[in-house]
Amino acid sequence: MDEKYFAKKIEEKWQKKWAETRAFETVVDDAKPKFYQLEMLPYPSGNLHMGHVRNYSAGDAVAWYKRLKGFNVLHPIGWDSFGQPAEDAAIKRGVNPREWTEENIIAMRGQLERLGISYDWSRQMAAHRPEYYKFDQWFFLKMYEMGLAYKKKTQVNWCETDQATLSNEQASGGLCWRCGNPVTKKDLDQWFFKTTAYADQLLDDMVEVEAGWPQNVLKRQKDWIGRSEGAFVDFNVVSGTVRPADHPVSETLPPLLRQEGSQDATPPKTGGEPKNHIRVFTTRIDTIYGVNAVVVAAEHPVIVEHLSAFSTDILQKVSEIRAEKLNPTDHDADAVKDGIDTGLKAVNPFSGEQVPVWIGNYVMMEYGTGAVMSVPGHDERDFEFAKKFGLSIKTVVEPENTGGNASVNERASAAGAEDTDEKGTLPNGRVSARSEAFTEYGVMINSGEWSGKTSDDGKKEMTAFAAEHGFGEAATTYRLRDWGISRQRFWGSPIPIIYCSSCGVVPEKYENLPVKLPDTAPFTGKGESPLAKVPEFYKTTCPKCGEPARRETDTMDTFVDSCWYYFRYLDPNNTEMPFSSEKAAYWTPVDQYIGGDDHAVMHLIYTRFWTKVMRDIGLVTFDEPVKRLLTQGMVVGETFFADEGGKKKYYMPSDVTATRDAKGKITEAKSADGKALRHAIERMSKSKGNGVDPDEMIEIYGADAARIFVLFAAPIENELVWHESGIEGAVRFLQRVWRVAWKWKEQVQGSRFKVQGEHFSDTARKLRQKTHKTIKRVGENLEALQFNTPVAALMELSNALTEFKVEPDAATGGDVYAVREAIEALALMLTPFAPHSAEELYSAIVGNDKGMIANDARFPEFNAELAKTDEIEIPVQVNGKLRVKIMVSPDITDDDLRETVMNDEKVKEYVSGEEVVKIVVVPKRLVSIVVKG
């Protein structure tokens, strides 16, 4: 220990020692309780950013805390190394994606080591290495066998010019983002994982983790799964169409429809005979007497079937609606309702009424059945649609507890509507003047024999009735879709499937795994899967018949890799299985997972799905992989400005008002007192991605200071605005601790005063109280995953220690003991936040350099007796206002306290001449006196 605090020196020293002694490598040990601390693995971009620093600092704090609490801690890290950036880098700089990735991993590992995160590096995994992705493929084959991996055609945005599939963002406005030419759609065969098969479990098992997961993540997953219970109801289609049979149709079809239309150029027979039915999904079967139309999606089979019979206007509209869906506008909810009457009629199976079949742009083919029953009286969207096209609006449910039809009329009148007749339709004219739909549950009216029932009863009974009569059934639908995992990319795990002209789709054999990626492929960012251009890759033989066959050339979504990586850490060298079940039984589930809340839905739903699949395969025995989840807030940049002299800094947004141009660029900046500011420097802006470099921070301030600051500056779940001045405060704190430890070093070293029963001065006793109160606070905070408040507590303890006035050479045994106790506790409690400094301080006290792990150090024990103060301050309120504070013994009884307070001179002044109505004594806390005068 040097007299001065040299961050770099001690950090290098301990990092070296940890590596040499493999301090953080752990193995299965049934004698010890285990703790699995996991942080979301990084993409190896080449640079750590401050968000990573925050994430891993928090994780390391938990890992160290649990270690000091005697747990066998597993704390691994790896690389999410498949994905687009490697390919982009390869295109841009002509490098090999594998080499680029490996180099980045080396660079980032160095950064993590310089940060001093206590990882067990022997367990490191990387997704792009064959020994890992072999088991992506292994799982794929398992899921294929289980019927959970399947192939289906899906429509994607397609640019003919670039020969590329485009995401919705890339196709916005209907034009290709790269070449500006119009986007078309294309059918593509894609592989899917059947996540929907686990929809109920994904939703219902959430109760198992409810206590340990943030509310907002649970809510977002719930929304994403979107379970909705209701019923299917079949409406028979009774009348065909209007077009003369001999009218040629095909060439009048708009381009988008031509293919479908030409398949069936013969118009269907017209007339009233039942031809088919349209099945709708509804959650409000109780409103079915209010149906004014059946509205279907433009892609609905009934439309496709009748395509060649429709008039040009209808075809035009269908085409428009489909085109619009292909290129969604930014805010679909703002989109106006559009649609057209097809001329088809359908029969409401409950009322027997015939209603028109409309095409509506607001009905989605992908959800439910692609068809809805339109009930404008009780659904806002249907209401809007009916208003726009002048369709009738009928009331069939009214609020409960208002009694009878009168209230409906009142409501309608109040809204300025004409009264409805007994059937609920408007007597003359079809348009109601009602201003809104009544969407609540209530009592059914105008619903034939069902009238008078509550919505709840109606739903149950009518669903049963429909089922009994064969025109419907209870149904549950989900928003959750199956997970499309095919990617037309090179840098991913190949899908282990072979296409054989005689055997069809054939899975690769397990013994042939991994299906290895070639070294490189002619990828350009355009076109179809790059692997389709590598004959050495795709040319193969059929595993079944041995004839020449072709491999699947798509690769898997990178989210596949992150579904199970933390199981691979348990057993990283296993060549036969993804991991051993015995090891999983010891280490998993994960006790604590920490990461960004941008993964609240996708990653965390997929990995929960994967766990359930692994459970069904028999690899694990639990339903949920993560017991506790912590989602950290983002680290965002500061923008700072300098005044004319360039000396003083002003920070956005607190002390600068800025004028921006249309592009958001700052044109003029003023401080609060009106000074013009210059030299705007934007750092770490999200959009520009030019972050604060962690290496630079470590170089200037040290890893410990950087870590303390990111944890101290704000609660972990809040957004953190990076202020460089804040990190200087962290350095000052570490230096203060260092200075006081150095001051006492000679006195406290070794075990000279490690004896109880010394005489303690008052100040020494106070220091011990502070020490033990701090032990309690820090422990409780860390258990609750709070990192900012324990740092504050440690700062207080360090301040108390600094203020402890006895000079070391004049100190008594008791004083020295109290100081030693405080410094040792401070060192141990500092470990989760600033491990290098803590190790150095600790070794100065215990007198050896072996480190906390070799010394089997433990988090200090809280002693309630020592934390107790001699006197406590009791605030006294008179009529709710704080008037006096008195000092009493902490052991005082309520009666004595009351008496002491009432005898206090000052209290008497406040109470004199008034009648005491009531005295409230809160034991050891407060006394409240109520007087009347």
Place this chain on the structure above:
RNA sequence: GCCGGAGUGGCGAAAUUGGUAUACGCACUAGACUCAAAAUCUAGCGGGCUUAACGCCCAUGUCGGUUCGAUUCCGACCUCCGGCACCA
């Protein structure tokens, strides 16, 4: 639009869950040390009134309510942030 979350000093934030509001830190101001600066140390730091000193009043987005007592509970409103976005 719907669903969540949050509003506390100049700033980041604390507050044992109904009991002394503003801990800890940043920034700032003054002083000490210094030829000077940096660093460090000491003091001050929500607003207002008043006093030599004690003290008093107001303040946790706004307005009400419950209570001896409300940042905390209830009701209404305002503002900001996030999620979803026609899911029938």
